[in-house]
Amino acid sequence: MMLVPCPNCGPRNASDLRYVGESHSRPNPNEVTPQEWRTYLYMQDNPAGLLKETWYCRSGCRQYFTALRNTSTNEFTNHPLPGNKTGAVDPSFHYVSESKSDTNDGASS
Ligand SMILES: [Zn+2]
Numbered sequence: 001m002m003l004v005p006c007p008n009c010g011p012r013n014a015s016d017l018r019y020v021g022e023s024h025s026r027p028n029p030n031e032v033t034p035q036e037w038r039t040y041l042y043m044q045d046n047p048a049g050l051l052k053e054t055w056y057c058r059s060g061c062r063q064y065f066t067a068l069r070n071t072s073t074n075e076f077t078n079h080p081l082p083g084n085k086t087g088a089v090d091p092s093f094h095y096v097s098e099s100k101s102d103t104n105d106g107a108s109s
Pocket residue numbers: 006007008009010057060061062063
């Protein structure tokens with residue numbers, strides 16, 4: 001089980017959320033070449049390390065948020081304030097996903 005820190009609901013099981021993908025700034029489609037647009041749509045960095053990614057809290061607050069996760073350890077190193085779609089992060093916040101597997105409190109569905 002991987003706990004994802006929703007900025008509105010708190011830590012939630014990853015199955016309660018939807019992984020949207022890597023967070024990239026969207027280029028203006030009227031100003032980029034078709035190749036640059038295709039790169040934005042389909043090419044991912046997929047690093048083994050820190051990755052800024054977008055999540056959707058589908059079973060809770062139904063809000064999108066951006067979090068910074070280490071893809072090697074699944075540790076979330078920080079998360080944005082609620083409603084912040086720009087991915088701005090608080091560098092003082094440190095969240096570590098716990099690996100408790102059988103501690104479901106039944107609050108989620
Ligand atoms: Zn939420």
